[in-house]
Amino acid sequence: MNKPNPLVNVRVVLSHTSHPGNIGAAARAMKTMGLTHLTLINPRLFPDPQAEAMAAGADDVLRNAVVCNSLDEALSGVVFVVGMSARVRDISQEVLPPREAMPILAQHAQQPVALLFGTEMSGLTNDELARCQLMVRIPVNPDFSSLNLAAAVQLVSYELRLAIGEGDCGAPTINPAPAEMVEGYFQQLEKTLVEIEFMNGKHPTKLMQKLRRLYSRARLEAEEINILRGILSLTTDYHGKLKQRVNKNV
């Protein structure tokens, strides 16, 4: 049996959103991070072509969005509510940054949980605040804290995705070659540098140390070592041929 995906239990609740474009952009942001359940409390305009345009390929999130008339309806069945706080307010409620708050939300996401976002202009109302068990605030430039609603949804969804352990970016990683192979390269490099008279073979230590430092930092892979050794071999060959010619002409 597969482990249930906790993201299916996360409801993103947007309260009284003014701009339909923000609803669409929020849907797109959610979907990029694997969130699908959007709930709207009294949106000013929805459905709307602007929402669809901004959703790009996340039109399924919009299509399945639940439109509610009240906070009670939006939070029905939800066991844990995290509210987004855009401003420092006079509240005694605990406020955490997303990196600390999302692992807590993830813990509770075996059952339905909600991320509650207020309006673009004024954030959450006091009644909405009172329903949150935890507040989250995104660290921002104190001189310009004007985060777009969809940007806030994006950042929090991203942190939630990382919190459930889906932080793998599916990227190729470096596979460093085994030590003896790297060492073989350095031996050939040194031999070559002496041969082409770049080093005199008397005090090669310092220069070789520098070259070792460079290539160690790059963490050479097997294929790269093969390429570099191929270059060295041809360098030696070429140098050998040149020497032969020089000797003939003498």
Place this chain on the structure above:
Amino acid sequence: MNKPNPLVNVRVVLSHTSHPGNIGAAARAMKTMGLTHLTLINPRLFPDPQAEAMAAGADDVLRNAVVCNSLDEALSGVVFVVGMSARVRDISQEVLPPREAMPILAQHAQQPVALLFGTEMSGLTNDELARCQLMVRIPVNPDFSSLNLAAAVQLVSYELRLAIGEGDCGAPTINPAPAEMVEGYFQQLEKTLVEIEFMNGKHPTKLMQKLRRLYSRARLEAEEINILRGILSLTTDYHGKLKQRVNKNV
């Protein structure tokens, strides 16, 4: 002397951006995280009213944006280039998620560094890729990886802000009251519950354990304890008055 802010050395470079709205939204995203230097390589339309509209209050970032004709010009003076990779590509370059890549960028940001973003449709060209010392890829839903350009700028700028140690969300924290004060509350609570005959005083342990668990989890603050003890005192008073009346009537 103040420590220099490494964010002033970070150049966000957008290459061949198609939609001016994305340039504006990227400027806004940058500024919320404290980034100010925007460089544009051959933008399709710039300056443009759509860019200004999407920048909201970040019009200074747009006004100071440097428009270039070539990658060389955009990267002039830059010592470290991090490229944004939207897709898994056939590259052997190292790719890290933003959480690992941004601390590395921050390390180098004593001197000018760049974050390079390709076009909305196709990302970075091979020539651009070749100029990056490190690639970064945002972990996304593999079934819907369509991150908006400004959303990518937002996430990476956020991680950079956290990487330089500006992850404080300026939030009120809980100040738990000292142990003796919490204990004083539990003593009064138990006494009151016996007095109002909610507990019989014989087996109070189990119930008190549950109540202690609840309040411990909430990490009571001094002011909250004062409120709770005030409620308990009035409960006892009220109960006492009722008893007196009952006794008079008997």
